[in-house]
Amino acid sequence: MRRGLVWFTEDLRLDDNETLLKAIEENEEVLPVYFWTEHEQKPQFGIPRLGDTRKSFIQESLANLQQQLHAIGGSLLVLNGSPEDQITKLCKQFDIRKVYTKKQVGSEEKTSQIRVKERLLAIAVDFETYSSSTLFHPDDLPFSVRDIPLLFTKFRKLAEKESVVRSPFNPPERITVPPFEEVIMARTLSSKPTWLQGGEDHALERLHHFIWEHQAIKTYKETRDQLSGLDCSTKFSAWLSQGCISPRRIYSEIKRFEHEVLANDSTYWVIFELLWRDFFRFSFKKYPKAYFQLHGLDQQALYTQFDPSKFEAWTQGKTSEALINAGMNELRETGFVSNRMRQILASYWVFGMQQDWRYGAAWFEHCLVDYDVASNWGNWAYIAGVGNDNRGGREFNIEKQAQLFDKDGAYRAQWLTS
Ligand SMILES: Cc1cc2nc3c(=O)[nH]c(=O)nc-3n(C[C@H](O)[C@H](O)[C@H](O)COP(=O)(O)OP(=O)(O)OC[C@H]3O[C@@H](n4cnc5c(N)ncnc54)[C@H](O)[C@@H]3O)c2cc1C
Known part of the structure; x- marks a missing residue:
């Protein structure tokens, strides 16, 4: 009997897997x-990694994956603890010949994968990884990951000119699994909004709603900077982060919409933003450790200090700026804030409060339901002026931002009263 093991990580879906x-x-x-692996994850800068909103989103995604696998004749084994400690035992117990998993991007996750590979080799079990989380497959890029351009625009232009996005794979129709006892997924209570339900079913529903039902994609470029509103942006990020949906599936639906209904700047702009996501992921492969360091990609961080009282004020929404407090309250309570708000909050921590940017990034990592190692640390380094940019960071004028994006004060009113 030939048996394989699929080690799921941030690819909690059947489609395009x-x-x-x-x-x-x-x-x-x-x-x-x-x-x-929650209990194996050490806090960074004293901040726990996994907050309740993301925890409950992952639990929902796993429960949904279990259901999806049931529907095609399978099930899912969820084990507490690190793969390094358990995988060889599992392989022996189930007489596994080969382990299949997604290629990792974060440095800790990569190290874990290398350790697993070594342990498997020692017991003659094969190990194979697949790149399944980006729009462009790394093998199709016109440069090796080592030579990825420092700046996004150069990366995007080269990739768009020379590479083609592969078609997504259809989901499997059938799976046969060896007998084992399935555990019902635990559920953590969290205050995340009801639309943020983990799992592939919800991801595909959201895709359908945004593109086909509501057709909000037609105006995305004009609305994406708004601070609130369910359909002002795609809200795909949390599902993308846990791999409940693949960027190639999103791309193929956008292309179908462009072909059948309308192609405009807005429909393209969703793809443009997905390319930012690719860019940070590929850049992380080139610099696996630099994005976690104060001086980032070998640049000079402007601010190096950490004042716990400032951190307390920023994280708890008790600064002198109402817009910042509103944004930090929304982030803490829901696990989500818009891209514009993330930029404003990050800029304020770095330039307004003049602090070590990494504490801010670690707080976002704790809170965000859509936390993604490359997108979070890559964007933070960019704003702090130590990332993929040569303009010394992005300092936002809070008053001007409030005028532009919360002129009537509705956003502040919503998040300052709660
Ligand atoms: C300081 C900071 C931290 C961030 N941390 C994260 C994070 O941990 N996880 C995360 O997914 N995104 C992160 N982002 C990027 C972006 O803010 C979110 O992806 C976006 O707000 C999610 O909402 P949406 O799905 O409606 O995005 P849309 O505007 O609808 O964009 C579509 C998709 O494109 C991708 N995308 C959009 N903007 C970016 C960007 N700037 N960088 C990378 N990918 C992008 C996302 O996958 C997103 O779902 C961060 C941005 C900043 C400024």
Whole structure:
């Protein structure tokens, strides 16, 4: 009996999942496994990594993946603890020949993957990784990841000119799994909004709503900077972060919409933003550690100090700026703030409060429901002036931002009263 193991990480879906498809294709039975590593994750700068909104989103996504696998004849084994400690035991117990998983981008996750690979090699189990989280497949880029341009525009122009986005794979129709006892997923209570439900089903519903039902994609470029409003931007980020949906599936639906209904600047702009996501992911592969360091990509950080009382004021929404307090309250309570608000909040921590940017990034990592290692640390480094930019960072004038994006004060009123 040929048996494989699929180690799910941030690819909690059946659709466009090459890792899963390959495992099913090459084996008679496949064991789908997810390792819950919360307790192995050490706090950074004293801040716990995983906040309740993301925790509950991941739990929902896993429960949905279990249901999806049931529907095609399978199930999902969720184990507490690190893969390093458990995978060899599992492979021996189930007589696994090969382990399949998604390629990782964060440095800690990569290190864990290398350790797992070494342990598997020692017991003669094969190990294969797949790139399944970006729009462009890394093999299709016109440069090697080592030579990725420092600036986004250069990356985008080259990638768009020379590469083609691959078609997404269809989901598998059937899976056969060895017998094991499935555990019902725990649920953490959180205050995240009701529209932010984890899982592939919700991701595909959101995609359908945004593109086809509401057709909000037609005006995305004009509305994406608004501070609130469900359909002003796609809200795909949390599902993308846990891999409940693939960027290639989003791309193929946009292309279909452009072909059948309308193609304009707005429809293109969603793809443009997905390219920012790709850009940070590929840049992370080039610089796996630099984005976590004060001076980032070998530049000079302007502010190096950390004042705990300023941190308390910023995180708890008790600064002298109403717009900042509103944004920090929304972030703490819901796990989500718009892109514009993220820029304003980050800029205020770095330039307004003149603090070490990494504490801000770590707080976002704790709070964000859509936390993604490359997008979070890459954007923070960019704003702080130590990332993929040569303009010394992005300082936002809070008063001007409030005038532009919250002229009537509705956003502040909403988040300052709660
Ligand atoms: C300081 C800071 C921290 C951030 N941290 C994260 C994070 O941890 N996880 C995360 O997914 N995004 C992060 N972003 C990027 C961006 O703010 C969010 O992706 C976006 O606000 C999510 O809302 P949306 O899905 O409606 O985005 P849309 O505007 O609808 O964009 C579509 C998709 O494009 C991608 N995208 C958009 N803008 C960016 C960007 N600037 N960088 C990378 N990808 C982008 C996202 O996947 C997003 O879902 C951060 C931005 C800043 C300024």
